[in-house]
Amino acid sequence: MDTSGQLAAHFFREHSGRMVASLARVYGMEHLDAILDAVQDTFETALTHWRYHGPPHHPRAWLSRVARNKLINALKHASRHHHVGDTEALLHDVSTTDPDPWPADEANTDGQLQLLVACCHPALGERDRILITLHILCGFGIPELANALQMKTEAVKKAVQRSKALLRQKTPNLRQLNLADAARQSPTVCTILYLVFNEGYKATRNAKGIDFDLCYEALRLAKLLHTAAPAEAEVDALLALMFFGVARFPARLAAYGDWIPLEDQNRSLWDQQLIAEGFRYLDQAQHSGYAGNYYLEALIASHHCAAPDFEATDWKAIHHLYQLLENLEPASTLIRLNRLIAKSYAIGPLPVITELETIAVDGTPGIAFLLAATKAHVYQRAGNTTRARAAYEEALSLAQNPLDSQLIRKRMEAI
Amino acid sequence: MKEFLMLIREDANYGELSAEEMQACIEKHYRWVEELTEKGQFKEAQPLEAGGAHIRGKQRIVSDGPFLEGKECVSGYYILLAESLEEAIEIAKGNPDLDWDRAVEVREIMPMED
Numbered sequence: 206m207d208t209s210g211q212l213a214a215h216f217f218r219e220h221s222g223r224m225v226a227s228l229a230r231v232y233g234m235e236h237l238d239a240i241l242d243a244v245q246d247t248f249e250t251a252l253t254h255w256r257y258h259g260p261p262h263h264p265r266a267w268l269s270r271v272a273r274n275k276l277i278n279a280l281k282h283a284s285r286h287h288h289v290g291d292t293e294a295l296l297h298d299v300s301t302t303d304p305d306p307w308p309a310d311e312a313n314t315d316g317q318l319q320l321l322v323a324c325c326h327p328a329l330g331e332r333d334r335i336l337i338t339l340h341i342l343c344g345f346g347i348p349e350l351a352n353a354l355q356m357k358t359e360a361v362k363k364a365v366q367r368s369k370a371l372l373r374q375k376t377p378n379l380r381q382l383n384l385a386d387a388a389r390q391s392p393t394v395c396t397i398l399y400l401v402f403n404e405g406y407k408a409t410r411n412a413k414g415i416d417f418d419l420c421y422e423a424l425r426l427a428k429l430l431h432t433a434a435p436a437e438a439e440v441d442a443l444l445a446l447m448f449f450g451v452a453r454f455p456a457r458l459a460a461y462g463d464w465i466p467l468e469d470q471n472r473s474l475w476d477q478q479l480i481a482e483g484f485r486y487l488d489q490a491q492h493s494g495y496a497g498n499y500y501l502e503a504l505i506a507s508h509h510c511a512a513p514d515f516e517a518t519d520w521k522a523i524h525h526l527y528q529l530l531e532n533l534e535p536a537s538t539l540i541r542l543n544r545l546i547a548k549s550y551a552i553g554p555l556p557v558i559t560e561l562e563t564i565a566v567d568g569t570p571g572i573a574f575l576l577a578a579t580k581a582h583v584y585q586r587a588g589n590t591t592r593a594r595a596a597y598e599e600a601l602s603l604a605q606n607p608l609d610s611q612l613i614r615k616r617m618e619a620i
Numbered sequence: 621m622k623e624f625l626m627l628i629r630e631d632a633n634y635g636e637l638s639a640e641e642m643q644a645c646i647e648k649h650y651r652w653v654e655e656l657t658e659k660g661q662f663k664e665a666q667p668l669e670a671g672g673a674h675i676r677g678k679q680r681i682v683s684d685g686p687f688l689e690g691k692e693c694v695s696g697y698y699i700l701l702a703e704s705l706e707e708a709i710e711i712a713k714g715n716p717d718l719d720w721d722r723a724v725e726v727r728e729i730m731p732m733e734d
Binding site: 211345418 | 636637638639642643645646649650653665666667695696730
């Protein structure tokens with residue numbers, strides 16, 4: 206067995222996007238299906254061989270070479286059967302005229318970025334963009350996507366097919382997309398990465414609590430976007446927000462899988478190195494005067510990260526930031542709810558009760574549960590145990606996953 | 621020390637495995653073989669190509685054999701070193717392939733009697 210040792214974490218997943226990007230650049234987006242098949246096939250071949258012999262000395266080069274050969278064979282085969290004619294010429298051209306069909310890291314990063322921008326094409330629906338980005342750039346298979354986004358396998362399959370057809374049509378040549386385009390489109394890409402991150406972070410539907418994979422991939426792609434748009438404060442703010450989020454993951458879930466609310470978290474479990482990364486990006490965003498929602502959210506998170514304990518949290522500042530956020534997104538019940546929570550800690554639970562009672566539930570998933578749970582907790586802190594108990598009962602009936610129910614039961618016991 | 625042949629049987633369809641799972645599968649095997657090598661229980665291992673031929677009888681009838689996708693067939697082999705079949709079975713139980721619901725078969729290789 207080879208002694209080249211271990212593969213880097215997420216090596217396959219990252220290389221999936223890398224290989225698709227390289228191949229799409231050289232052979233064209235019109236062969237996207239064949240490219241994805243070749244990449245999947247390559248991993249299966251790796252699984253067969255590496256399982257017995259260990260990873261090769263240069264796993265990256267091995268994967269690239271095998272994927273390229275598989276694609277060339279598939280394209281040759283297709284041209285023989287459908288008389289496409291000039292595919293042979295294309296293959297010949299590429300192998301002889303392109304001295305380095307496997308561009309160095311820098312060019313490859315560009316390729317992935319171009320692919321990322323293509324996947325976030327505005328002609329696609331939001332959900333479709335999330336699906337196709339994870340599928341093409343992060344190597345998420347259909348069952349994995351269905352599981353991560355709580356969708357039916359058939360629905361995922363159809364969405365991916367649809368998006369691929371559109372991508373083939375709209376982005377025939379990745380080389381034409383340059384980095385300036387990527388930077389220009391960074392707001393669209395940011396939206397998708399923000400949604401992917403939240404999809405992993407939100408606990409409403411998942412028994413696992415946090416889907417680390419989704420968060421990790423969103424963070425990785427945001428860093429990729431940052432290489433093209435280093436001057437975009439929005440990207441900096443998004444990265445800051447993500448780092449502040451992942452830094453606190455270890456403290457959010459107990460070893461046995463229960464939610465741990467902020468006030469009970471062991472802050473020594475927060476990853477200070479990641480928090481420092483967050484502050485670095487926040488700093489960069491700060492200098493530009495940009496004050497969009499990622500920035501405000503990152504600032505709020507930074508206050509939590511900077512507080513040595515729950516009592517020392519600067520709730521007045523957080524409350525103010527939520528007010529600003531609410532001005533940007535007046536329709537969001539979630540932001541309003543969060544503002545009231547901050548206010549309840551800033552000036553006390555009693556003054557927010559009236560406003561809490563006037564909030565109507567909107568279409569945000571899980572919002573009814575959050576509202577009931579928030580009311581209950583505020584009543585509990587205000588000393589109104591009867592109201593608190595009733596609201597907890599209501600929350601329990603609205604809970605959509607075992608972690609949420611568990612948390613509510615614990616709080617009820619504490620009354 | 622006796623030699624044992626361990627055959628891996630699986631249906632060679634990895635379509636449902638995610639990239640992460642494939643990587644995990646490779647890493648588990650790598651660590652396992654490293655461990656066996658340290659204990660002196662590992663001699664060699666090779667995967668087998670999925671295609672092949674089945675040749676039968678006096679007529680030498682050649683068919684594709686049971687290597688179709690979706691059917692369980694031998695996908696590779698190991699030569700293990702152990703004192704007894706019992707020990708070989710214990711070693712084989714550690715094969716990570718079992719975690720993916722594949723099957724293994726352990727047989728002692730009969731040496732030529734002197």
